[in-house]
Amino acid sequence: MRNSTRYIMSVGELKRKDNSISFRNEKGNFYIPIESTKEIYCLNEVSINTKLLDFISRAGITIHFFNYYGHYSGSFYPKEQLISGKLTINQAKTYTEKREIIAKSIVQGIADNIYEVLYHYYKHDKKDVKLTLDWIKQDIPRYLENENINIKQILSVEGELWQRFYSCFKYFLPETFVFNKRVKRPPDNPMNALISFGNSILYSKTVSQIYNTHLNQSISFLHEPSEGRFSLSLDLCEVFKPVIVYKTIFELVNNRKIQVGKHFDKELNYCLLNSAGKKIFIEAIEKRFESVFYHSRLKRKVSYKTAIKLDGYKLIKFIMEDKEFRPFSIKEMV
Template sequence: MANGTKYLMSMGELKRKDNSVLFHNEKGNFYLPIESTREIYCMNEITVNSKFLDFAAKAGIVIHFFNYYGYYSGSFYPKETLVSGKVTIKQVEAFLNNRNKIAKTFVQGIADNICEVLYHYYRHDKKEVYDTVEWIRERVPEYMEDDNLGIKQILRIEGEIWQRFYENFKYILPEDFILNKRVKRPPDNPINALISFGNSILYSKTVSQIYNTHLNQTISYLHEPSEGRFSLSLDLSEVFKPAIVYRTIFELVNTKQIQVGRHFDKKYNYCLLNEEGKKMFVQAIEQRFESVFDHKKLKRKISYKTAIRLDGYKLIKYLVEGENFRPFSLKHMM
């Protein structure tokens, strides 16, 4: 893809060849120009060696690895150059002193964007979704204004927001894609497979965007900081799920580009996108990342991918300068 993001869908090997990235698979050799490659998504079993990783690090290439089920496994990225002790200290102080306030801001952002997605369908004759739109508009702000909410209560409210959203899928999607229950590991039906795959791609994209800021990826507010994951990327990506992942799913399904009988493999107790389905979804979600809108404050067009990084910058402004932090909003478009 011309935007600096490369997806490798087949098994193979990544190597350095002179000053280029070489991908070798059963069909032959494919060269990725180093100057135009910023991210590589390994969606199948890909072999790499230390020589290649050193080359990728010097070139500033981030590599994301996904497992058989389409789940994000981990990332390799170059040694961080945008490190800031000051920002890290401020992140820790905010976690200790203002975690609940920041977490509630993320939850409100999730609610606002879900509301906008549902309201779009309300305006297109899906009147059944309005009860959820009304609940989000009236009840969620009331919850978030309660200064006595603890993090567990905040997470319960977030869970209820998502559950109410899922309950509206029966009004938006055809019967083959109705979501009866959110099942993640592994997904058990086509809609769960699409959601899990899309969320994994969004999360890894967020990892790449935060890498280009001074933020510490392990210090988060809505999600519990823990070993072995970039939990701040989970925080920031949640707000973008309605705008990026779910809009992509709804469009692909409702235009019948993605079909149950053609694009999924059902095995035992799980369901996965097949190779054709993955390619179609990857193309659609990348187009979504690269699509642009008018940024009211900057007074110029930016992409959704850039908006993720800007949320990182806005969080830094809040941490360091005390400037009000409001995550990405479909309604206000920043």
């Protein structure tokens, strides 16, 4: 199946041309096939007009915009068709009454997937990660099984989980990609640049997948619901970060497809992927999104991109039918 995502990496103008989409830059006109396009990512300064927006809205195409630093700025997507007042009311009720249950499930899901990623390196003689593996296996469930744990404590557990994950990078990555702490805005070294760019792509992909459900994007459970962002997308993308973003990064770095001397622009206090680096990273992460696995519950093959939407459906089942919410597990492939 042809990839339905298009990336625009240069400055230019995006407009409607007859019954097609045209992108014009200094090199000329390029046409984007509307029939096979579902998402357009604008990674540079791109001019658009309302004529184009009306056209892509009727075609069901979403446009995501990113700023200079590669961070997600916002999306334009077609008028929502999948609106359910009943679900929205119950989603809000679930937030007030059962927020901690969902938040704990998400953090446990993050832990399970981080465990599987690190265990891969443990099996390949990186025994120094064992301390973190044992902590995830023994302590995370103990923390989360506490019925009196509140949302701040759950977020604290999540924060420590990510920090322990980062501390393991030095055991299986080249020294040039090891970092001391997570810095987001702007990223200050090559690893932070890769993580920020990958997380932004995953987040926007999650926005698109939730759009295809009846869920309300603004009502979240792990992250605090906030004005000006789709906080539910932040929730659902978390368990996929180890599987999609970090596995992509580790493979590109360890196979020397991404190199510090070739693929980054460094300024006084920040570090960004250059155009060549972005192209390599985008190709790799899109390949991962579109790769398929056998879903043990559905008894058929699905892509990792579809798995994000399936987690949305699981959440709906919890909200409407009180069925257990267990996010995607790379070990169980459900």
